[in-house]
Structures are given as C-alpha cells and as structure tokens.
Amino acid sequence: MRAWIKNRNIFIGLSITVALIFIAAFAPQVAPHDPTEINPMVRLQPPSKEYPFGTDHMGRCILSRIVFGSRISLLVGVVVISGSLLIGIVLGTISGYFGGLADDLIMRLVDGFLAIPSMFLALALAGTLGPGMFNLMMALIAVEWTSYARVVRGSILTVKEQEFVEAARGLGASDLYILVHHIMPNILSPIIVIATLGIGYAILAAAGLSFLGFGVQPPTPEWGSMLDDGRLFMRKAPYIMIFPGLAIMITVLAFNFLGDGLRDELDPRFRKEIPH
Amino acid sequence: MLKKRYIKAVDCMSFRIDRGETFGLVGESGCGKTTAGKLILRLIVLTSVRIVFDGIDITRIKTREMRRLRPRMQMIFQNPDASLDPRMKIEKSIVEPLRLKGGLRRVEIEEKVMDLIDAVGLNPEHARRYPYQMSGGQNQQAVLARALASNPDFIVADEPTSGLDLSVQAQILTLMKELKRDLELTTMFITHDLEVVRQMSDRMAVMYKGKIVEMGETEDIFSHLRHPYAKLLIAPDLQGGCGHHEADINGGNNNSRGCVFYPRCQLAEDVCSKREPEMMEVKRDHQVLCHIF
Numbered sequence: 001m002r003a004w005i006k007n008r009n010i011f012i013g014l015s016i017t018v019a020l021i022f023i024a025a026f027a028p029q030v031a032p033h034d035p036t037e038i039n040p041m042v043r044l045q046p047p048s049k050e051y052p053f054g055t056d057h058m059g060r061c062i063l064s065r066i067v068f069g070s071r072i073s074l075l076v077g078v079v080v081i082s083g084s085l086l087i088g089i090v091l092g093t094i095s096g097y098f099g100g101l102a103d104d105l106i107m108r109l110v111d112g113f114l115a116i117p118s119m120f121l122a123l124a125l126a127g128t129l130g131p132g133m134f135n136l137m138m139a140l141i142a143v144e145w146t147s148y149a150r151v152v153r154g155s156i157l158t159v160k161e162q163e164f165v166e167a168a169r170g171l172g173a174s175d176l177y178i179l180v181h182h183i184m185p186n187i188l189s190p191i192i193v194i195a196t197l198g199i200g201y202a203i204l205a206a207a208g209l210s211f212l213g214f215g216v217q218p219p220t221p222e223w224g225s226m227l228d229d230g231r232l233f234m235r236k237a238p239y240i241m242i243f244p245g246l247a248i249m250i251t252v253l254a255f256n257f258l259g260d261g262l263r264d265e266l267d268p269r270f271r272k273e274i275p276h
Numbered sequence: 277m278l279k280k281r282y283i284k285a286v287d288c289m290s291f292r293i294d295r296g297e298t299f300g301l302v303g304e305s306g307c308g309k310t311t312a313g314k315l316i317l318r319l320i321v322l323t324s325v326r327i328v329f330d331g332i333d334i335t336r337i338k339t340r341e342m343r344r345l346r347p348r349m350q351m352i353f354q355n356p357d358a359s360l361d362p363r364m365k366i367e368k369s370i371v372e373p374l375r376l377k378g379g380l381r382r383v384e385i386e387e388k389v390m391d392l393i394d395a396v397g398l399n400p401e402h403a404r405r406y407p408y409q410m411s412g413g414q415n416q417q418a419v420l421a422r423a424l425a426s427n428p429d430f431i432v433a434d435e436p437t438s439g440l441d442l443s444v445q446a447q448i449l450t451l452m453k454e455l456k457r458d459l460e461l462t463t464m465f466i467t468h469d470l471e472v473v474r475q476m477s478d479r480m481a482v483m484y485k486g487k488i489v490e491m492g493e494t495e496d497i498f499s500h501l502r503h504p505y506a507k508l509l510i511a512p513d514l515q516g517g518c519g520h521h522e523a524d525i526n527g528g529n530n531n532s533r534g535c536v537f538y539p540r541c542q543l544a545e546d547v548c549s550k551r552e553p554e555m556m557e558v559k560r561d562h563q564v565l566c567h568i569f
Binding site for chain 1: 314317319343344345346347350351353354355358359360361362363372373376377406408419422426
C-alpha cells in the first residue's frame, strides 16, 4: 500500500478523486449558494467574489451547481463503468476461457449490440425505459458492456495459451483458481485503461442524454447538462461552459492518473524497483 | 467446403517407465516429443490413448480425480521464463503447489519453500524476486523447486536446458541428477540434445513423426543402433555423411500406408512403402520399428 502511495500517478489521481468525493459528500457545506436558486438580477455574471465561477442565464451560481453536480456525474461515471465492467468481465471470461457454443452465442450478441451506433441504442433504450437517472445508467450500461466483454475475451484468449497457465493446470489448479489467480491479474492492465477512459465517456454520454431529456431532469445540476446550457451563450459568457468542462476534464484526468498508476503497480514489470 | 485437416502429432506410441528410472525421449524438432509429454500428464485433449500411472488408468478417471492426482506427476516446461507467472514472486510460485495440495500450515509452508529454494541452489533473497528479475537459469531452478514442492513421483522434463547457456545447462543437469538420486524420482526427459539424453537417461526412445522408431537401454542404443533414422540422428557419419534434416511436419505422410521414414530412408525396400512396420524386439529390451530387422 505504501508503494502505491509513492507512485506519483496514483498519488495525484487518488488525491483528486478523494477531493471530489469529499466535495460531493459535503456539497451543502462547500457550495456558497443554493444551486437551483434562480435570480434574474444576476444572470450571466462573470466570475466575481460573490460568484467565483460566475452565473448562468438564470442567475444560478455556477460553482454551487458544479459542486452539487459532482454528486450525479461521479455517481453516473462510477456506476455505469462498474456495471459495464461486471457484465463485460463475466461474459468475456465465459466466452474467452471456455469457448465453444457459449463463445459463439456471447460474441454474436455483442456483434448485434455493436451493429447499432452506441448513442442511438442508448437513446432508444433510455426512451423505452423512460426518463430518470437510474434508467439513464441502465441504458448506458447496456451499451457499454460490449466493449469490455470484447477486450476481456481477447486478453483471455492471449493469456490462457501461455505456459504458466498450463503449468498451473499441471499443478492441479481448477478453472476458477486459474481464472482468479493467473488470468485476471494478467489481463488487468487493458481493463483498467479502458475503464478509466470509460468514466469520462460515461459522464459525457449521460450529459448528452440528459440534454435530450432522458436523464437527470432540470433544475437538478449535472455537469453535462450545464455544458449544454452554456452552449447558447458560448460567446457572451464562455465561463458557463468552461468551468463544467474543466470539472469533467479534471475528473477524467484523475481517473486516468489513477488507472495508469494502478496498472504500473499491479504489473511488476512496470515497477521502478531494482532487485538487490 | 473447408474440411478440417488433422495431423497425428503422436501415433501408436507404447512404452513403459519403471519406478526410479529416467526415460529419455529424443527426436528432431516437431516430431511430437512435447505433445507426448503433455499427453502423459493429460494436459491436452486425448483422442484414443491409455495411460496407466501407478496402476491407475488416468484416461478413464474424471477431471476432479485427475486434479487430485496431479501433484504426484509434474512437468518442467521448455521455457522457464514463460512457465512462471510474471506477476507472481518466485516464493508465491513455489507456494502454489503446496497450497493446492493442502494439508500444511502456514509456518510449514514457509519452511518447505525455504528448503526447496536451498535444495535447488537459489538464495533466500531470490524468493522475493519476480521472474523478470531473474536469469533463465535461476528461473529454471525456481521451476524445479516448484515441480518438487508437491513431492511428485513422476516428472516430465521437457527440454529443461534448451534455452540456457552451456555452464547453466551443466549446473541444471547436475542438479537434476542429484535430485533424482536423493528423491528417487521417476523422470521422462524430453530433449533433442543427444549428449544430454545419454548423460541423463537409463532407457530411451527415438521419435520420428509422432512414432517411436527405436527404444531400449540408452547405452545399448548408442552402441548398437538399428533404425536408419536413429542412425541418421545419433550417428550421421554412419550414413555416408548424410546430414541431419529438419522434420517435414507439414507434409507429413504419417496418414498414408507404409513406414513414416520410407521417403528418407536409404535402405528402403518395396515393403516399406506398402505396409506399416510393427515394433520388433531385436534383443531383450531393445525394440525397433522397421521392416528390415
């Protein structure tokens, strides 16, 4: 654990993530204003002492909306990626490790999902399920799991043919033991990389769906919908878009740093330690 | 339209390995030595085969029973760097067979690991290293320690010295000899190095295109070569300067009638192309697969 903290990427990523979680958890204490309070008198105000990130077209404090929006954006990112990972790992593992009919069936199902552009599919599913944050997350999970299943399957196909897996089988290890102790640790790197990148995608996709009315409903603050709100005032008040955009960028960067660091620490070949 | 083609990697092989014996299996690359070794341990899918280990027909037992039997039969793979999990420290790799076998307390496991590390000539500090931090020879020593961890009765050593330099090769072979003597191991030693097989094995077999073509006591085979292929492989000078050929594994004729070595045999007769030879005992415990004898 101490070595993990010493890793610069993990340290930066973890620090920002912990800070974001703290902000989300204590949003009412951190935010200077009510995020939903409309005040036409101060609409489109540039950043000032009173409103550090300015105000939007309805006179709402952008900083307060970003602080409260972190709750939803972080939740959507983490839940969508966790759900997609879970389904992708289970189905990808069955497909890649056991092969045969299960592999054919799962991969044809994946092909079916991939044949439809992901945003259209997410729209169709969100439309069918109805508006709301839970349905939005379900729709995104249904779209996202396919890429994880493919990456997991491909990685397993490579690793399972390696001699150390055969050696473990020769020792009397069961399939479950081999999967948990030998295959999973060796396929973690690509999974961590796509999962950390996926969090950013999930936040943006949720924003897109929210903008179309399928996700979080106004006036609840959410980073993606804040970006969309600011689109119309991009020239007059660019800060409406800049600050939520920065929030998304910092969050995505934090998870990317964390992912890179974890990948390095979990793979001894990338570690910067020299044997004595 | 697209018909699957099969190549018989191992065909009609029959041999026994006595307890405490080292049996050498020699042949050129691609002749099926490794496949034979893996078959014996049921590491690859069996088609039609019968393997009896200590009175148990392991081809008829269930996977679960086979798993229980596995600690008694181990394999040392050709590439030591690849046969150790790159994400596991050497210590963990050696602990693994002990954990899988069960029945030992943590303290006992730790003691046993240190004993094994010492027995194969590694230092305790090597236990905390990853395979990429070790040399090929050290990794092979670690693989040996892991193979010995479950107190096996039988070990298949698949070219354990092939990727190592000469001094390390000698070190590993000496170590294997000492371990065999001390632990009374039964070993099947797969190699294409004739000097190694002569040095290590009590009995040996020469393989060609998936078949054993000559088998017997090692010294007897080296001094009384019979099969034309064995002569070509072991003593090319006897073939009038005919050199060693690479095995033609793709254009193999082992699905056709006749002797597998017929197309390359200088002593071939009519019968060799028409009928497959049967294993003949030319003297006590010395068999040859050839029509000529």
